[in-house]
């Protein structure tokens with residue numbers, strides 16, 4: 001099974017580039033940029049990565065992002081993630097970034113997007129990896145702030161395929177961002193939102209009905225509503241599930257309690273993703289391996305999950321077919 005997991009080409013649809021900041025790069029950039037970080041050494045960092053919920057993670061994740069200042073820093077961050085894609089056979093990736101985390105520290109929007117974009121262009125040239133960029137609004141900030149961020153993004157419209165919604169979920173429902181998502185849709189952006197990660201399934205209904213999203217990020221709380229499950233199945237609405245993340249943030253106490261197998265068996269369109277791999281102990285293959293080691297996941301399940309990742313990607317039908325054919329070829 002592990003051989004199968006490794007050899008299958010995959011797409012990753014839920015990856016926060018700031019969440020791929022490995023401690024080694026964090027130290028290197030802290031030194032270069034003369035930014036203080038609250039750790040003495042790498043071991044200290046690993047020890048701090050012991051979360052009790054989403055917020056305890058976010059506090060550390062935003063503190064880590066402080067070391068990112070220049071275009072080159074964002075290039076290096078993205079390039080290191082691309083090297084992990086090569087290792088894990090990820091041939092298409094859709095990357096989230098959080099501009100507000102950086103612009104509020106005085107880092108220009110342009111430095112962030114250009115660094116990411118140039119690394120992705122090199123990834124295409126050197127490894128043939130295709131990619132898109134999705135800009136997330138921080139939901140703990142206001143809709144007005146999100147509108148300002150959208151305004152800044154318009155100058156880079158050709159580089160950004162869609163907008164998303166992340167950060168502290170509880171108390172910040174999708175309805176708070178109804179107007180800015182409407183405007184983003186009018187501007188031609190694809191729409192995604194984190195929903196039903198920690199908060200209940202009403203947030204998933206809001207994301208579907210008020211934000212008109214094309215994909216749900218996480219969505220694991222949908223299992224509590226039979227009616228919602230039926231709807232997600234009928235619509236084949238993609239759910240980008242991140243198993244390691246859910247365990248590390250205590251959405252499920254143990255791997256054995258994760259509901260991905262039930263969601264999949266019900267017929268939902270599920271993919272497997274790494275979310276914030278530097279913080280959650282592993283990249284996409286490690287997520288698959290953990291599922292296999294803890295749940296009754298079959299080889300057919302793995303193939304379905306991988307095929308779903310391409311089916312749900314923001315790429316044209318021709319490329320989708322080509323990638324699905326690559327999966328079939330790897331299976332021969």
Ligand code: HPA
Nearest residue numbers: 016166167168194275276
């Ligand atoms: O899993 C997440 N949830 C919400 N916000 C985030 N920002 C990075 N990762 C996450």
Ligand SMILES: [Zn+2]
Nearest residue numbers: 016166217275
């Ligand atoms: Zn996420």
